[in-house]
Amino acid sequence: MPYGNQITLGTAVAQSLPDKRIIKLSQKQMQTLKTATEVTLAVVAAAGVVSVSVVAPNLFSAMGHFLPKGKKYSGYSHKQKAKKVAETFYYLKRTGLVRFRQSGTDWLLSLTDLGRRRLPKLEVDSLSVTKPKKWDGSWWVVAADIPTKDCRQGADLLRRKLKQLGFYPLQRTLWLYPFDPRREIEFISQAFGIARFVTVMKIAELDTQDLAVLKPYFKKLNLL
Secondary structure, three states, X not given: OOOOOOOOHHHHHHHOOOOOOOOOOOHHHHHOOOOHHHHHHHHHHHHOEEEHHHHHHHXXXXXXXXXXXXXXXXXXXXXXXXXXXXXXXXXXXXXXXXXXXXXXXXXXXXXOHHHHHHOOOOOHHHOOOOOOOOOOOOEEEEEEOOOHHHHHHHHHHHHHHHHHHOOEEOOOOEEEEOOOOHHHHHHHHHHHOOHHHEEEEEEOOOOHHHHHHHHHHHHHOOOO
């Protein structure tokens, strides 16, 4: 494997997403990625499922990109880097932080519940939904019917994030937004371990009474 390729974490994540959109991390977020294990967990969390062939060649380059110069990895040789990458995957497997599943000649990685808890804090509060130049008149609904008995923390974190982003709570489990939030909601729900309870839908029309509330609400937020 070409472990020396100069590919950033953002590129590695983008390669594993179907529509090639990059989930950008702030400088503060990048500073939290201090070890090979944390970088790997962050990539897997952002992608949901990612192949070893995507993560491995870029893992050390990603670490070098995020760590300050002069840190312990900066002087590693090609052989030492390859050894460190192998050790990282061995550690992830031994400690049960990721789940490995063979796919042909490759292996697919996904986070376990333990891996999600170990995941470094990525400051999801800094994520935001991209506003298009022109609104197409459609509405997006996030349906989050989360069992609070088993996933109270995840439910609370998602609700807090939706409020911060400006989503309108039409009902307890339904949140509306005028722009496509699928990638951001997928990232958040994966990180919080509640993806199986969250669905995003696009709708073309709403009841006039709902529109009478929604349009002023989003205009006040300077989103429409």
